[in-house]
Amino acid sequence: MISTDFDTIAAISTPLGEGGIGIIRISGPHSISIASKIFKSPKGIDLYSVKSHTIKYGFIIDPEKSEKIDEVLLTIMRAPHTYTKEDVIEINCHGGYVILNRILNLVIKYGARLAEPGEFTKRAFLNGRIDLSQAESVIDLIKAKTEEAQRIAMEHLSGKLSEKINSLRDLLTRVCAHVEAYIDFPEEEIDGLTESEIEREIMKINSEIKELIEGYEEGKIYREGLKVSIVGKPNVGKSSLLNALSMKDRAIVTEIPGTTRDIIEEYINIKGLPLKIIDTAGIRHSHDIVEAEGIKRSLKAIEEAELVLFLLDMSREIDSLDEEIMEKLGEKRIILVLNKKDIKRKDFKIPGKIQGIPSVEISALKGEGIDDLRELIFNTFISGRYSKEGVIVTKLRHKVALENAYEALNNALNSFKKGEPLEITAMFLREGLSFLGQIIGIVTTEDILNLIFSEFCIGK
Numbered sequence: 001m002i003s004t005d006f007d008t009i010a011a012i013s014t015p016l017g018e019g020g021i022g023i024i025r026i027s028g029p030h031s032i033s034i035a036s037k038i039f040k041s042p043k044g045i046d047l048y049s050v051k052s053h054t055i056k057y058g059f060i061i062d063p064e065k066s067e068k069i070d071e072v073l074l075t076i077m078r079a080p081h082t083y084t085k086e087d088v089i090e091i092n093c094h095g096g097y098v099i100l101n102r103i104l105n106l107v108i109k110y111g112a113r114l115a116e117p118g119e120f121t122k123r124a125f126l127n128g129r130i131d132l133s134q135a136e137s138v139i140d141l142i143k144a145k146t147e148e149a150q151r152i153a154m155e156h157l158s159g160k161l162s163e164k165i166n167s168l169r170d171l172l173t174r175v176c177a178h179v180e181a182y183i184d185f186p187e188e189e190i191d192g193l194t195e196s197e198i199e200r201e202i203m204k205i206n207s208e209i210k211e212l213i214e215g216y217e218e219g220k221i222y223r224e225g226l227k228v229s230i231v232g233k234p235n236v237g238k239s240s241l242l243n244a245l246s247m248k249d250r251a252i253v254t255e256i257p258g259t260t261r262d263i264i265e266e267y268i269n270i271k272g273l274p275l276k277i278i279d280t281a282g283i284r285h286s287h288d289i290v291e292a293e294g295i296k297r298s299l300k301a302i303e304e305a306e307l308v309l310f311l312l313d314m315s316r317e318i319d320s321l322d323e324e325i326m327e328k329l330g331e332k333r334i335i336l337v338l339n340k341k342d343i344k345r346k347d348f349k350i351p352g353k354i355q356g357i358p359s360v361e362i363s364a365l366k367g368e369g370i371d372d373l374r375e376l377i378f379n380t381f382i383s384g385r386y387s388k389e390g391v392i393v394t395k396l397r398h399k400v401a402l403e404n405a406y407e408a409l410n411n412a413l414n415s416f417k418k419g420e421p422l423e424i425t426a427m428f429l430r431e432g433l434s435f436l437g438q439i440i441g442i443v444t445t446e447d448i449l450n451l452i453f454s455e456f457c458i459g460k
Contacts, residue, residue, distance in 0.1 A: 118456025148272025
């Protein structure tokens with residue numbers, strides 16, 4: 001059993017560094033007591049008598065030295081109408097490193113302890129304000145790299161995934177209840193689901209679970225982004241392509257082969273899809289130690305990439321080095337980017353070895369064909385099957401739980417069809433319920449919670 005008998009925690013909730021405003025958050029049964037010891041209002045306000053969700057002006061004082069630390073706005077939020085469902089105090093002070101740490105140290109000195117990563121959100125879950133999938137979406141919302149990723153995270157935080165899982169659990173609970181009724185009252189005529197209806201219901205639930213599983217690959221991309229490497233021999237236009245895709249002069253472009261000697265990274269957004277684009281050093285045989293190291297890193301970037309943009313120069317003939325690079329790409333997902341269409345050779349043709357790979361003609365230097373390339377990248381990974389009205393799974397933990405539930409229901413269906421004892425069917429149905437419950441935190445352990453909330457920053 002997970003304990004919900006909490007002490008009082010505190011943390012700096014704004015990023016480290018200098019800023020106009022910094023926030024220290026306190027949550028727990030002694031929040032108001034601690035704040036009253038270090039906060040002084042010019043009007044002598046008693047914090048215990050202040051209404052909930054009220055902001056008060058005053059100063060943070062070091063009681064032992066009678067020293068003013070900072071001029072602040074203090075917000076009082078009383079349980080249960082707070083993020084954690086506990087009494088919460090937020091101190092808005094000036095955002096300097098020294099000021100924030102002095103105030104935090106005072107808060108800890110007078111009764112709080114430093115919060116662990118994600119502990120405020122963990123308490124919101126344990127106190128029943130949000131379920132586990134909603135709690136996980138908080139970190140996704142913070143880390144969202146595009147508006148589409150933010151929209152999906154906000155939908156999960158609002159409970160859209162939870163509603164879907166709860167709906168499936170309700171349907172499965174109904175089936176389970178009918179099966180167990182036949183077990184408990186085998187001689188009675190039960191006005192419930194027939195055998196064929198039980199089969200149909202299990203198949204219907206599993207069909208919806210399968211659809212959620214199939215959506216994971218796209219959901220994962222929106223959440224985590226794609227690693228994309230731009231690959232080719234020197235002077236085919238890799239740096240120009242990076243600049244065109246990012247719409248910045250991010251990489252140096254010259255006519256000198258081997259200008260790029262290290263990998264250059266840039267994040268871009270294609271229709272809500274976050275991409276980490278890596279411009280690699282031109283791959284060739286080099287005796288230059290620095291360039292050779294850059295080529296080594298390029299090959300490593302290819303290994304880690306989920307998509308390779310393989311550039312060919314249409315103003316020159318395809319040579320053995322182009323073909324050698326192609327062989328190094330192995331089974332990677334590739335888009336053939338045919339560059340320099342503005343000066344393309346009339347006799348240029350794609351070798352038979354690499355025909356059939358999705359391709360697009362561009363001029364990276366002039367920006368021609370870049371929109372076509374963006375569209376091709378997007379369509380390579382996003383089917384459009386999962387609309388904005390649907391629910392999309394973005395976390396591996398959820399996918400694994402769904403796969404386990406799917407397998408359990410398949411076992412239940414097979415057992416039921418074979419005419420095995422109904423106790424076996426019921427056991428598999430209850431397993432399915434348990435796996436679905438793991439997603440929203442109905443079934444969980446302290447170890448799982450610690451793993452999930454370890455991703456959070458301190459103060460959230």
